[in-house]
Amino acid sequence: MSAQRKGDLMSNIVKSDKELIERYQNGDVHSFELLIGRYQKQVYSYILTLVKDKQLADDVFQDTFVKIIQTVKSKCYQDDGRFVQFAMRIAHNLVIDHFRKENRIPTVESQGHRRHHQREHQHGTGPHALCLDQLA
Numbered sequence: 001m002s003a004q005r006k007g008d009l010m011s012n013i014v015k016s017d018k019e020l021i022e023r024y025q026n027g028d029v030h031s032f033e034l035l036i037g038r039y040q041k042q043v044y045s046y047i048l049t050l051v052k053d054k055q056l057a058d059d060v061f062q063d064t065f066v067k068i069i070q071t072v073k074s075k076c077y078q079d080d081g082r083f084v085q086f087a088m089r090i091a092h093n094l095v096i097d098h099f100r101k102e103n104r105i106p107t108v109e110s111q112g113h114r115r116h117h118q119r120e121h122q123h124g125t126g127p128h129a130l131c132l133d134q135l136a
Contacts, residue, residue: 017083021072032072036065039084043091050095060098064091 023031043064048057067090071077
């Protein structure tokens with residue numbers, strides 16, 4: 001068997017996410033294409049479910065993988081065997097960022113408003129009592 005044929009066979013063997021990331025960090029762009037291909041449908045479907053707009057989903061999907069590429073290239077990504085969760089978290093955060101920019105999700109507008117709700121929470125009242133603990 002020729003060396004070229006062996007190389008072709010080895011590239012078709014299923015590799016772990018970790019191995020694909022390491023190969024990409026060492027300059028093998030094809031490895032990252034394989035990794036993206038492995039999860040693109042799942043990540044895109046998740047984004048589309050949240051935003052309910054194909055064009056926006058396309059934009060967020062692209063931004064998601066740009067951010068993933070930046071993180072992996074900078075070697076800041078620590079592989080713990082959960083690449084898909086990492087990708088989904090980035091997608092989720094980008095969707096939230098988009099909605100915040102569009103003012104489509106409620107945010108606390110002023111400190112006075114926040115203090116009022118904190119007082120309600122301290123007294124066990126108010127509809128947002130549980131959320132305010134996370135804001136502080």
